[in-house]
Structures are given as C-alpha cells and as structure tokens.
Amino acid sequence: xPRQSDPQAxxxxxxxxxxxxxxxxxxxxxxxxNAIAGAxxxxxxxxxxxxxxxxxxxxxAHTLQAGANTFxxxxxxxxxxxxxxxxxTDLGTAYAATGIWCGVxxxxxxxxLSQ
Numbered sequence: 001x002p003r004q005s006d007p008q009a010x011x012x013x014x015x016x017x018x019x020x021x022x023x024x025x026x027x028x029x030x031x032x033x034n035a036i037a038g039a040x041x042x043x044x045x046x047x048x049x050x051x052x053x054x055x056x057x058x059x060x061a062h063t064l065q066a067g068a069n070t071f072x073x074x075x076x077x078x079x080x081x082x083x084x085x086x087x088x089t090d091l092g093t094a095y096a097a098t099g100i101w102c103g104v105x106x107x108x109x110x111x112x113l114s115q
Contacts, residue, residue, distance in 0.1 A: 024048070026058045033062045036101070037072040047074040052107035057100060064095035071103065071110050084111040091115055 031037035040048040050073050068090050070078035083089045103110040
C-alpha cells in the first residue's frame with residue numbers, strides 16, 4: 001500500500017517566506033506622460049548598458065497613451081515604444097500612472113511585452 005504523504009510537508013509558513021522582486025525593476029520612473037524615463041543600476045551603482053535583449057519592468061509615475069510613446073533609460077536617448085506583435089505599430093492601449101509597463105529593447109526600440 002502506498003504511503004500517504006504529510007499534507008503539511010510542502011506548505012510555506014509566514015516565518016520562512018522570502019521576498020522576491022522581478023529582474024530589472026524600475027520603481028521610480030521619471031519623465032513625463034508619453035515620454036517616460038528611468039534608471040537601472042547594478043549593485044555598485046553603475047548604469048546598466050542599453051543592449052538588445054534588455055528587459056525592464058517599470059512602475060509608471062506617468063501615463064502611456066494609445067499612440068506614440070518613448071522611454072529613455074539611464075539618461076540616454078529616447079527610444080520609441082512599439083507593440084511586440086508588430087514592431088512598426090504604436091501602442092493600441094493606454095497605460096495609467098501607477099500601472100506596470102514591461103518592455104524589451106530590440107536594439108532599435110522598446111517592444112511592449114503585453115501588446
């Protein structure tokens with residue numbers, strides 16, 4: 001007869017929880033509506049280089065419109081934000097301030113990961 005497992009064995013208690021954050025999280029976005037900006041620094045305070053494949057998760061302090069938007073990382077040049085399903089297309093849905101925006105840099109522009 002198979003042994004019954006302890007139903008408590010895989011449970012997580014409040015005393016052993018670990019706080020996890022998403023990678024490349026920018027919690028203090030600056031800039032303006034439709035032209036957001038943010039800093040991504042490593043543990044030493046060095047700015048992360050902008051390179052193809054870089055993914056960021058941004059807590060928005062400003063809105064993104066349905067239409068043309070830009071994102072500037074680490075005080076660098078502004079780059080367009082486009083839909084990931086068609087890199088020639090602007091966003092089709094707006095984002096509210098206090099929302100979360102996720103994007104990946106393709107070497108030319110930022111691609112929104114939800115549209």
